[in-house]
Amino acid sequence: FFIGTIGKPFIRSESPLPPTETTSAEGIDRQNFKKPNVTVLTGNSFEPLVMGRDDEHTMLLIQSTSCGHCKRFSIFWNELSSLVEAMNWSSVIHVMKIDVTKNDIPHDKINAWDLPSVYYFPAGEKKNPIEMTPVTRKDGNPQSDYDEGLSWVRSGYDLVKWMVNQGKLDLEFLSKLD
DSSP states (O other): OOTTTTTOOOOOOOOOOOOOOOOEETTEEGGGSOOOOOEEEOTTTHIIIIITOTTSEEEEEEEOTTOHHHHHHHHHHHHHHHHHHHTTOTTTEEEEEEETTTOOOOOTTOOOSSSSEEEEEOTTOTTSOEEOOOOOOTTOOHHHHHHHTTTTOOSHHHHHHHHHHTTOSOHHHHHTOO
16 A cells, blocks of 8 residues: 555645646637647656756746736746747747645755746756846845846746856757757
């Protein structure tokens, strides 16, 4: 009965979401609408989908479904996903999100105290994710930086620019993807 469970840490994880069915409303086929390709993680799927894909880059949004700032930021997150697909980078870069009110994140370098939070897991460096932090202001007031959070992000383009500026992407390889 307990074989394979003794000694494993408990990870809070919601049940995986069932696949959505295609429905028609007022004669419009919903399947033809372009939806952002954002993978929804659970506590149990984090390890295989993020850490288990060491040769791929992962952008992770940590959020709460009841957080107003998270809802606003998810618009930009969906735009990032659409941009990654439009540039044909989706085979190399995965855009994901996780709701921390229902799931634990089994990674010792992830801090989910401030929401929304964004972490970039570069290929080959999954044990050392890069946290997207507030932009430091000229007045040097750390409280202002903390209060502003990720409000400097105005579109999915800002997210792509930030990811490129980390210097972990092979831009020459990405430019050749079709």
